[in-house]
Amino acid sequence: MKTLLKTAILSSALALGAGFAGPAAAQDDSIYIPNLSYRTGPFAATGTPLMNGQRDYITLLNERDGGLNGVKLVYDECETGYNTEKGVECYEKTKANAVVTQPWSTGITLQVLPKSNVDEIPILAPGYGFSPMADGKVFQWAYNPPSSYWDGASMILNNLSDGNLDNLKGKKIALLHLDHPFGKEPIPLLEALAAKHGFTFLPIPVGLTEMQNQSAQWLQIRRERPDFVVMWGWGAMNAGAITEAVKTKYPMDQFVGVWWSGHDGDLKLVGEAGKGYRSISWSVPNSESPLMQDIKKHVVDAGKSLINQGEGEFDSVFYQRGLMISAILVEGIKEAQEQFDVRAPSPEQLRWGLENINLDEARLKELGAEGMLVPFKTSCADHTGHGGGWMLQWDGAKFVKASDLLMPDRTEIEPLEAAKAKEYADANAPWPINEECSM
């Protein structure tokens, strides 16, 4: 009980401390990085390791290097519970001193997106958000590196069709998706590709209250017998779907998820029965890398991490992806510091930094993270970088890399991306376009 009380008091003190962290950010000796996190609610199981990873990368830089180029990074979380309304509240609460916004849900990203031109704070949404945000001329303040959802859908289809989408002609592909802006994101691209390449596209929505009892959805899969099931699931939906797939005896090698549907914790529920399930991913865990050894030494072993070591979180895909997400942000800040010769860049300067990230293999090696993230490069016109991804496969106990680097078919995506970006700008007119960007 004493330990519990101590923990409670410590948590309260930390929360109070975090509350006071914001104003300090206005000074030149620190950079305030808020994160609209969700460690509570129905999506906590998948959110927690990601947030832990983001937090630990910043802690590593502060502990090992004294910050970034001598400037302390102040990481702060505002709890949203993956709720869009709470997310917008958190955005408003943290924006005063923020150098960046990390909205952490496609729903929140869509709400914050129109405000970005007014508040002039960059939105960083690695691997999520609205896919046409890739168009940097239209979405000047929004970034979704290293791969967008449409990139992900394209890579999955390329892999399923052995590189030629015409091979899918006459086949049926089901999209099992969360009935939420995130889950609906790949639908426009998949519909367009189905019409062009002659396969049948079958969207199967899963409501929030049905996440853990998907028998109706899997009965539909049993009846329709799709050749492949692609999953755009999140939180408890992933575990529910994989459990039902095992129960329905759906072949695991025909079942592929997006990167948010590849969480070790979800697959551990079915263990050996989930063998063969694949998930596209722009990050790969490598616990032996120099970066991970540094994290272990300076953060985990030093007792500064919140990870659950007993459950193998350190080695998990999501924890190490969280580290990579912070690495992308820090790279943008570093670029801004060097370009503008400032210690603490302004949001506008960071915007330039995020448009000039060049995380190639050499730079990733320098960071000690070689092979842990797809190499990519952003520009003022390309806010995604389109670095591609690898297939990860569940071997019964963990995810392992199961393909070479896969790339999206940009010729298929670009016209739709341009059309949807224009549609968005027209619907939100007057919407400023970055005419200075000549790329």
Added chain:
Amino acid sequence: MDILNGILVKPFADMAAAPDFLLQVLWEGLVGGVLYALIALGFVLIYKSSRIFNFAQGIMVVFAALTLVGLYEKGLPAFIALPLTLVVMLVLAMTIERVVLRPLVNQPDIILFMATIGITLFLIGFGELIFGGENKVMITEQLMIPTGSFVFELFGGFVSIEQKDLTAVVGAVLLVAGLLVFLNKSKIGRAIRALGDDHQAALSVGISLSTIWVIVWFIAGVIALATGIVWGARAGVSFALEVIAFKALPVLMLGGLESVMGAIIGGLAIGILEKVFEIYWGQPLLGGNTEAWFAYMLALLVLLFRPQGLFGEKIIERV
């Protein structure tokens, strides 16, 4: 014409063409219905004895399941973790009665309802502080719940019945039967019903309000634990289980807030009908996910004709 065919002819033709599939749909609906009925029962018991709509029932499911798995992970064998979880639920019931309910006796219903929202928020925070937010595996095998499946080859197809679903159905039937016997035949059961009918009259004949409340909240805790084990065995134990409480609301509207039988029949009816509607009408005609609203529409229809629900008490007030 196509629409009429899709509504009136095709669904029945599909049912006749694949009777094995129809049986599977009915079985899945029955299992879903039993699970909904279990959640609804927790609400009904507390409402029946205290007129409190317990918003915390959903989080009690999570808390009970997490306690069981958490104790097991601490190294306790399942046969010790299970009774110890019941002790935790008893302590929780006593604490709620002493700290929350007793000071609010005689307050308007809405105050007590708000207090249960407070209990929910406390349990979310307290649960996450102790157990963390990660998805945990339910200790199904350790509790000797079979995990295989029976496959019956029928009508040229097959019907697959998960053994853990069958266990859930049998377990729920036994739990409900025990509860009905307890409520109708035992002295405490009669006291609970008496309190539900009239607090002051019950108090005047010496029934202790606080004791009965502790017992009722404890029984709701036991039901929460049973629900948590069954749902947790399907897709893991996490705070996402809390969401399933929303599935109980239309069951309560349909069956009536005070009726144990209403919760059971309402749960089964909604479970089976929503599944049949989703598969034969929702998915082909409406793009699916009709389970999100079908139960509410059904409850609304019933309320139009029976505002007290199918089995609720008709209250007549003379002004």
